[in-house]
Amino acid sequence: MKKLHSRDAEETREAGRRLGSTLTAGDVIALRGPLGAGKTVFTQGVAESLGIKEPVTSPTFTLISEYYGKMPMYHMDLYRLGTPEEFAWLGVEEMMDGEGVSLVEWSEKAGDELPDRTIRVDIRINSDGGRTIAISRPDGEAA
Ligand SMILES: Nc1ncnc2c1ncn2[C@@H]1O[C@H](COP(=O)(O)OP(=O)(O)OP(=O)(O)O)[C@@H](O)[C@H]1O
Numbered sequence: 001m002k003k004l005h006s007r008d009a010e011e012t013r014e015a016g017r018r019l020g021s022t023l024t025a026g027d028v029i030a031l032r033g034p035l036g037a038g039k040t041v042f043t044q045g046v047a048e049s050l051g052i053k054e055p056v057t058s059p060t061f062t063l064i065s066e067y068y069g070k071m072p073m074y075h076m077d078l079y080r081l082g083t084p085e086e087f088a089w090l091g092v093e094e095m096m097d098g099e100g101v102s103l104v105e106w107s108e109k110a111g112d113e114l115p116d117r118t119i120r121v122d123i124r125i126n127s128d129g130g131r132t133i134a135i136s137r138p139d140g141e142a143a
Pocket residue numbers: 006007008009010011012033034035036037038039040041042058105129130131
């Protein structure tokens with residue numbers, strides 16, 4: 001597990017860029033953390049590293065947004081999801097296994113429906129307004 005400290009939104013975006021530059025097709029990133037933690041800001045950094053020019057916003061009402069850069073990026077926000085079964089019903093497995101990378105905000109709502117290879121990014125809000133970002137790969141390798 002790798003733990004970073006971010007003092008502002010730009011540092012969180014930079015953390016996203018750094019992780020983004022290591023991603024390959026089929027990678028899935030589960031983002032956890034409270035409202036306003038910086039999950040979307042982190043995703044914007046990943047998008048930048050993939051050469052996506054379109055602005056990335058929270059897809060709260062659409063559930064899934066697709067962006068196209070060096071490879072596709074699928075951005076999901078499960079905040080409004082009822083149960084993990086609903087995630088399974090979305091039928092996104094094929095998409096996650098495809099030629100793009102997937103980022104899932106509020107991934108805890110998916111229960112254990114995400115693939116075993118999922119990289120976890122947990123963002124905590126510290127009392128000084130900074131963020132602690134913990135990145136863990138399923139094999140325990142440094143992210
Ligand atoms: N260190 C920091 N890292 C990230 N964002 C920060 C930081 N400090 C302040 N912010 C601010 O916090 C907000 C984070 O918003 P963001 O939409 O990324 O959160 P989120 O986790 O996606 O929330 P939601 O659960 O509503 O989707 C932004 O307004 C950003 O400017």
